[in-house]
Amino acid sequence: GQNIDQPTEMTATEGAIVQINCTYQTSGFNGLFWYQQHAGEAPTFLSYNVLDGLEEKGRFSSFLSRSKGYSYLLLKELQMKDSASYLCAVRSRSNAGNMLTFGGGTRLMVKP
Amino acid sequence: DAGITQSPRYKITETGRQVTLMCHQTWSHSYMFWYRQDLGHGLRLIYYSAAADITDKGEVPDGYVVSRSKTENFPLTLESATRSQTSVYFCASLLAGEEQFFGPGTRLTVL
Numbered sequence: 001g002q003n004i005d006q007p008t009e010m011t012a013t014e015g016a017i018v019q020i021n022c023t024y025q026t027s028g029f030n031g032l033f034w035y036q037q038h039a040g041e042a043p044t045f046l047s048y049n050v051l052d053g054l055e056e057k058g059r060f061s062s063f064l065s066r067s068k069g070y071s072y073l074l075l076k077e078l079q080m081k082d083s084a085s086y087l088c089a090v091r092s093r094s095n096a097g098n099m100l101t102f103g104g105g106t107r108l109m110v111k112p
Numbered sequence: 113d114a115g116i117t118q119s120p121r122y123k124i125t126e127t128g129r130q131v132t133l134m135c136h137q138t139w140s141h142s143y144m145f146w147y148r149q150d151l152g153h154g155l156r157l158i159y160y161s162a163a164a165d166i167t168d169k170g171e172v173p174d175g176y177v178v179s180r181s182k183t184e185n186f187p188l189t190l191e192s193a194t195r196s197q198t199s200v201y202f203c204a205s206l207l208a209g210e211e212q213f214f215g216p217g218t219r220l221t222v223l
Binding site: 033041042043044045048087089098099100101102103104105 | 143145147152153154155156157160170171202206208209211212213214215216217
């Protein structure tokens with residue numbers, strides 16, 4: 001089976017940097033995804049890592065270490081609109097059909 | 113309408129009734145998925161489909177039925193609704209190897 005862990009809640013200040021961690025255990029790892037979900041809305045895709053290292057997209061970056069089963073999402077220059085849940089999801093070759101297994105999500109609150 | 117849509121957006125029903133949630137996508141994506149999202153559990157996969165007429169169970173399929181006679185539609189049916197099926201249901205689709213795109217969700221309450 002798969003196990004994905006991420007913190008339940010985090011709080012940060014507007015303008016600051018926050019790092020949201022995700023650890024996973026899976027066989028046949030085939031990619032890690034981060035999604036953003038605002039309250040009452042659908043998840044939207046943020047980033048994808050399949051190789052070790054850092055992927056940067058504007059204010060958001062995502063890092064992967066396959067040997068450690070570890071990823072993080074880094075949000076810089078936090079804005080109030082970044083208050084949302086951030087979902088870590090793993091794709092595995094042992095899953096048929098591009099299935100994703102999601103962690104429970106991290107609710108980020110950005111304060112002024 | 114381009115993208116992925118779900119209907120109804122909100123539904124209240126009673127225990128024992130049959131309910132069908134609709135999902136429609138305009139991208140001709142091969143894969144489609146149904147998730148439910150509950151506090152404390154995150155997103156859990158109910159059923160998925162790799163193509164028309166091909167469906168398979170996910171993590172929590174009990175009490176649900178799906179069909180996929182056309183590529184663009186993937187309805188989810190609760191044959192006899194129970195209170196434990198009160199949840200937010202998301203449909204998603206993707207091209208193989210790409211990220212999943214989610215519909216806006218259906219909030220279902222079973223009384």
